[in-house]
Amino acid sequence: MNEKIKVAVIGYGNVGRMAVEALQSATDMELLGVVQQPYCSDSARLLAARDIKMVQSLDQLSGVQVALLCIPTRAVPSMAREILSLGINSIDCYDIHGQLADLRLELDEIAMVNHSVAVISAGWDPGTDSMLRCMYEFMVPQGLTYTNFGPGMSMGHTAAVRALDGVEDALSMTIPLGTGIHRRIVYVQLQNGANLAEVKKAIKTDPYFIKDETHVIPVADVKQLIDMGHGVDMVRKGGSGSTHNQILRFSMQVNNPALTAQIMVAAARASIKQKPGAYTLIEIPIIDFMYGQRDDIIRKLL
């Protein structure tokens, strides 16, 4: 029997919680523990009741092969550098499209030196949607692809707003307007004494929002509005060879952090099979993300 892959979850927010669930369902994975800083004794007690260890620092867990970075996107680069330097594989769901290529180049060097593997942007967009966008390109080389998100809560946008001065809590909804154009509706619960106009300005000039039509709506209690469902509708129309009007469409409606965490777990599995370096999902064969024997998978699913 193969050894189980020894995994640590770093961060215990929405994605971290779902990563724990996904790891416990994966028969080839062993969850060594959850790293949470600052330590939360309530979460620790709940996890302890399920025989899952919560620790304050990764060095309190021994034998970790892969770490899932379930932390805010902007904290990913420095944490990934640290993990990779320890010779541990790093899986993240870094979601800033314009910066992930540079992150890959940077982590690639660190991973090579330390004989570790980084799989970056292992969520659904960037992530599995990117895999599909690339498949679309080789199936239908001429044409246009539109990625339409939502309606749903954007985790990255929400976290970006929550980090702003004057914001107690927030929810950023993504509304698809078609042909890849989106409206952002941001529900904000202000801290006492915060200035709405200033918060609005900070949101609208943030890189996450600056390109989109953005509406900011103050509310008394954001928690009442939370629904983690999200979706995408990705359409390509174009030509294969000299043949036009080839139409491809992918759509999904999902619990966002649950899918993200599940993809990170698949990327953890894939990371074990790669040579040292940093990879995006399109650089790894699909079969490496899957559980099972190669020949069995081919017989069953192709």
Added chain:
Amino acid sequence: MNEKIKVAVIGYGNVGRMAVEALQSATDMELLGVVQQPYCSDSARLLAARDIKMVQSLDQLSGVQVALLCIPTRAVPSMAREILSLGINSIDCYDIHGQLADLRLELDEIAMVNHSVAVISAGWDPGTDSMLRCMYEFMVPQGLTYTNFGPGMSMGHTAAVRALDGVEDALSMTIPLGTGIHRRIVYVQLQNGANLAEVKKAIKTDPYFIKDETHVIPVADVKQLIDMGHGVDMVRKGGSGSTHNQILRFSMQVNNPALTAQIMVAAARASIKQKPGAYTLIEIPIIDFMYGQRDDIIRKLL
């Protein structure tokens, strides 16, 4: 500048014709010629007018790196063995789901010995649909996937009927009944003196048809019915971690041979980047199928 990949197209039926179009649109590919046996002087003249060579045997073309096997599925195994033995990469769109895993194992040995690469079942199903079915599995590990084909003309089923005794021409339509169940409607144009009852029996007991509800309808002229549009609707509903009701859906409406040929061209590109052996599409990183520089693709599409 990189050298162009030197490609031969073997067979000049529906897929072969579309392969010529796809190769002429691909800036990284050079079409050395079309191999057609028996030689067809009408096709040869039309190709010659476009500066494309038609020959009767592969050894009349020199420097071929990759051959696209645009021939009936049942002729693929022996032709692939021959091509690989010459040290030339072989790309096929072998479409018998239950036998492709064995074909892969057989060709893998031949390819290894001869330092060549086979990419098998490089069409859309098996092929790119298989890539998606596998992505579905790691995104939503618990649940059910239904692949619904059509309505549209099945190339493999049509070729199988055409090969039967007493059949002058045929068209096999695939009608989706939902949840992966299909009806086959086969329009047959009989040869003079052929017995309809015998042809019906031969069709209904053929491995291509034996599992499906199949109707055989005699017609005077099949050519009047031909439309090469086809489609698929592939749905998965299930759970990621402990979260249920994750819904994924892929659908397309395409010219079937045009898409098949385009995928074979992408597989030809990918074959150049693989180590000797035989591969299905899920065993090759998506980026290898794509035209362009790695970092550019990641910056543009992820």
